[in-house]
Every structure is written in structure tokens, then in C-alpha cells.
Amino acid sequence: MKLIALTGGIASGKSTVSERFRQLGAVVVDADVLAREVVEPGQPALREIAHRFGDPVIGADGRLDRAALGAIVFADPRALADLGAITHPAIWRRARELFDRAEAADPHAVVVYDVPLLAEASADRPLRFDHVVVVDAPVETRIQRMVELRGMSEDEARRRVSAQADDAARLALADDVIDAGGSLDETLRQVDALWQEIAPAA
Ligand SMILES: CC(C)(COP(=O)(O)OP(=O)(O)OC[C@H]1O[C@@H](n2cnc3c(N)ncnc32)[C@H](O)[C@@H]1O)[C@@H](O)C(=O)NCCC(=O)NCCS
Numbered sequence: 733m734k735l736i737a738l739t740g741g742i743a744s745g746k747s748t749v750s751e752r753f754r755q756l757g758a759v760v761v762d763a764d765v766l767a768r769e770v771v772e773p774g775q776p777a778l779r780e781i782a783h784r785f786g787d788p789v790i791g792a793d794g795r796l797d798r799a800a801l802g803a804i805v806f807a808d809p810r811a812l813a814d815l816g817a818i819t820h821p822a823i824w825r826r827a828r829e830l831f832d833r834a835e836a837a838d839p840h841a842v843v844v845y846d847v848p849l850l851a852e853a854s855a856d857r858p859l860r861f862d863h864v865v866v867v868d869a870p871v872e873t874r875i876q877r878m879v880e881l882r883g884m885s886e887d888e889a890r891r892r893v894s895a896q897a898d899d900a901a902r903l904a905l906a907d908d909v910i911d912a913g914g915s916l917d918e919t920l921r922q923v924d925a926l927w928q929e930i931a932p933a934a
């Protein structure tokens with residue numbers, strides 16, 4: 733198995749890139765999906781979140797109120813760190829299980845882990861990657877995407893950008909950089925070229 737980490741700032745284009753890798757034959761594991769699974773009702777992390785952040789972050793249906801929690805943590809670095817301390821160990825554990833499963837199914841699998849917060853977790857991340865790919869796009873382009881495509885206010889978009897590591901910290905981890913600041917077509921062409929390097933036999 734080859735294990736590739738795919739990271740990038742919010743709205744840089746990671747999902748677009750990982751979907752292309754999937755079409756090319758990679759097994760994609762998405763940390764955002766795992767982050768949602770570990771806070772499902774009944775999971776220990778949801779109980780810890782309720783304990784730390786109180787009832788307002790739990791909806792009437794007993795599920796996490798993501799908008800309410802997001803409003804708290806993206807405005808307060810300490811709250812964000814507390815949330816990460818609750819969710820990140822469970823996310824890494826689940827990721828490890830899925831990598832092991834992919835390897836058992838196919839020892840030659842190329843697994844792409846779409847992980848927005850790799851740079852933030854780099855000091856204590858419990859996994860080694862064969863290759864780190866960073867998707868890069870200018871901050872102003874990403875803000876514009878969040879506002880135009882996701883209906884966020886500009887303020888909210890900027891808060892989310894500031895809650896993450898900066899571009900230099902992410903680029904310092906990169907074995908390869910995909911420039912996703914241009915056209916969609918240019919992004920996809922770079923992914924195709926990179927796949928030929930990473931998985932030449934596939
Ligand atoms: C705070 C929460 C509830 C907000 O939910 P919401 O649905 O609004 O956002 P969503 O989960 O879709 O995340 C969208 C993007 O926000 C960014 N983001 C999410 N969590 C964080 C974080 N802790 N720090 C910095 N950026 C983050 C990422 O770029 C992510 O792709 C949610 O993001 C969360 O539970 N975060 C903690 C878990 C985590 O670390 N997730 C990141 C994947 S490793």
C-alpha cells in the first residue's frame with residue numbers, strides 16, 4: 733500500500749483533487765467524513781463535547797448542532813484546541829482502521845487521505861505518509877469561493893482561514909504541490925500528471 737496525505741487550506745480544492753484521484757483508482761479516505769462519524773449520537777466524543785461546550789451545541793434531536801459549535805470554536809482558539817483534543821484521536825484511530833482495511837483488500841492499493849488539518853497535527857500525528865500533496869490556492873481566491881459557492885459571510889470565511897495553519901506551514905510539508913488557483917482543468921491536469929508519478933503501474 734502507498735499512503736498519500738492530501739492537505740490544503742479550506743476551500744483550496746482538496747475535494748476536487750481527491751475525487752480525481754478516486755477516478756484514477758485511489759482509495760480515498762476523507763477526514764471530514766470521519767470527523768462527522770465520531771460525533772454521531774452515542775459516540776464518546778459527542779458526550780465529551782456536550783460536557784465541554786454545554787447544551788446549546790446539542791440540537792433538540794440529540795445531534796451535534798454544527799453551526800452552533802462552529803460559531804464558538806472558530807471565534808476562540810482555546811475552544812478550537814479543546815475540540816481538537818476531543819475529536820482528533822478518534823479521527824486518527826478510525827483513519828488507521830480504514831487504511832488497514834484497504835491494505836488487506838489490496839496490498840498494492842494507493843490510499844489518499846484527504847486531511848485538512850495535517851499541518852496543525854504534524855507534531856503529534858501518529859502516522860507516517862509515503863507522500864504529502866498540498867493543494868494550494870491564494871487566500872483571497874479561497875475566501876471568494878467560500879462566499880460565492882458556500883454562501884458564507886466574508887467575516888466567517890476569514891475566521892475559518894485564520895483558524896488554520898498558514899500557507900507556509902503547509903507548503904513546508906509538501907512533497908508535491910498542486911496549484912489550484914487557476915482553472916479547474918489546470919488543476920485536474922496536475923492531478924493526472926502526479927498520479928503517473930505516484931502510481932505508474934496503475
Ligand atoms: C466545528 C465544526 C462542528 C463545524 O462544522 P461545519 O459543518 O461548519 O464544518 P465542516 O466540518 O464541514 O468543516 C469544513 C472545513 O472547516 C475546516 N475545519 C474544520 N475543523 C477545523 C478545525 N478544528 N480547525 C481548523 N479548521 C477546521 C476544514 O477546512 C474543513 O474542511 C466541525 O468542523 C468540527 O467538528 N471540527 C472539529 C473536527 C475536525 O478537526 N475536523 C477537521 C477534519 S480533521
Ligand SMILES: Nc1ncnc2c1ncn2[C@@H]1O[C@H](COP(=O)(O)OP(=O)(O)OP(=O)(O)O)[C@@H](O)[C@H]1O
Pocket residue numbers: 740741742743744745746747748749764848877881911912913914915916917919
Ligand atoms: N482550479 C480549481 N481547482 C479546484 N477547485 C476549484 C478551482 N476553481 C474553482 N474551484 C471550485 O472551488 C471549490 C473548492 O472546493 P473543495 O470542496 O474542492 O475545497 P476543499 O479544499 O475540499 O474545501 P474544505 O477545506 O472545506 O473541505 C469547488 O467548488 C471547486 O469547483
